[in-house]
Amino acid sequence: MEQARRDAILELAHAGHKPAAIYKLLNYPKTTVCRVFNAWEAEGKVCRKAHIMRSEKIHTPRFLAGLEKSIKASPGTSLSRLAKNRGVSKQLVSKAVNEDLGYRSYRMAKQHILMASMKATRLTNGKRLLNGLKSHGGRIIFFSDEKNWTVDRSYNVQNDRWRAKEREEVPAVFTTKFPVSVMTLGVICSTGEERVNAERYCEVMEEVVIPWMKDKAAGREFIFQQDSAPAHITLRTTILFNSHGITFWDRNTWPSSSPDLNPGVCKVSRNSIEALKNSITREWNAGIQVFQGHDGVDGGC
Numbered sequence: 547m548e549q550a551r552r553d554a555i556l557e558l559a560h561a562g563h564k565p566a567a568i569y570k571l572l573n574y575p576k577t578t579v580c581r582v583f584n585a586w587e588a589e590g591k592v593c594r595k596a597h598i599m600r601s602e603k604i605h606t607p608r609f610l611a612g613l614e615k616s617i618k619a620s621p622g623t624s625l626s627r628l629a630k631n632r633g634v635s636k637q638l639v640s641k642a643v644n645e646d647l648g649y650r651s652y653r654m655a656k657q658h659i660l661m662a663s664m665k666a667t668r669l670t671n672g673k674r675l676l677n678g679l680k681s682h683g684g685r686i687i688f689f690s691d692e693k694n695w696t697v698d699r700s701y702n703v704q705n706d707r708w709r710a711k712e713r714e715e716v717p718a719v720f721t722t723k724f725p726v727s728v729m730t731l732g733v734i735c736s737t738g739e740e741r742v743n744a745e746r747y748c749e750v751m752e753e754v755v756i757p758w759m760k761d762k763a764a765g766r767e768f769i770f771q772q773d774s775a776p777a778h779i780t781l782r783t784t785i786l787f788n789s790h791g792i793t794f795w796d797r798n799t800w801p802s803s804s805p806d807l808n809p810g811v812c813k814v815s816r817n818s819i820e821a822l823k824n825s826i827t828r829e830w831n832a833g834i835q836v837f838q839g840h841d842g843v844d845g846g847c
């Protein structure tokens with residue numbers, strides 16, 4: 547009940563009016579008049595009990611301004627924390643943030659960082675690559691990349707979902723702190739098929755990849771692409787390629803910090819490293835069969 551009603555009832559009570567006369571004069575509910583009158587007679591005063599302020603009394607322009615200031619200072623603060631700091635409910639803060647301030651909660655996305663110097667280098671290298679491709683249109687290109695596979699299944703906590711009627715029906719994703727892994731090297735070119743382990747890069751190049759590339763090129767001019775991984779840019783690797791007369795894109799040609807283009811794989815856990823290797827080999831062979839004959843891609847190593 548509003549304080550104004552209490553004051554009006556008390557004023558008539560002080561003037562000597564009884565409850566029956568007061569509710570007729572003010573047209574207030576009889577129970578309200580009697581409750582206030584009896585409390586006044588017993589205690590000599592009537593005060594409103596301690597209560598939580600109604601949301602419309604809290605939801606003021608000043609409250610919204612302070613809330614927006616806090617959000618701008620720290621956009622990552624949770625609604626629960628914002629509500630706790632102000633002593634209000636999370637629902638009130640959520641309504642104010644979404645409806646009044648117009649904010650939405652977005653997931654932070656990972657983005658590849660490129661400094662100004664890196665962008666300039668990539669532009670220069672890109673132009674050099676394009677000019678080289680134009681001037682050697684008939685040259686075969688061998689593309690290579692490494693991939694580190696683990697026996698554990700990879701999953702995204704937010705995006706990977708499991709539809710079920712009960713929480714107990716959702717299976718757990720088991721992981722280990724240091725999962726067993728295998729490093730593989732894949733090479734795709736105009737012909738061929740083989741699987742190697744890239745742990746000793748130069749040894750693999752000399753014993754497997756270089757002979758394979760020469761066999762597939764069959765005397766035609768070719769160039770080997772590799773990224774800027776540490777094993778690729780060592781002096782030993784450069785000497786090895788030069789000794790075999792292999793033309794390759796060095797660290798100053800291939801764009802620096804190129805993002806990993808591997809798709810979301812490893813969706814199934816493997817029981818052992820051998821099972822993982824067998825799965826990699828099987829999927830690689832299936833992929834090569836799909837790509838053979840597609841726009842100059844005839845095989846892979």
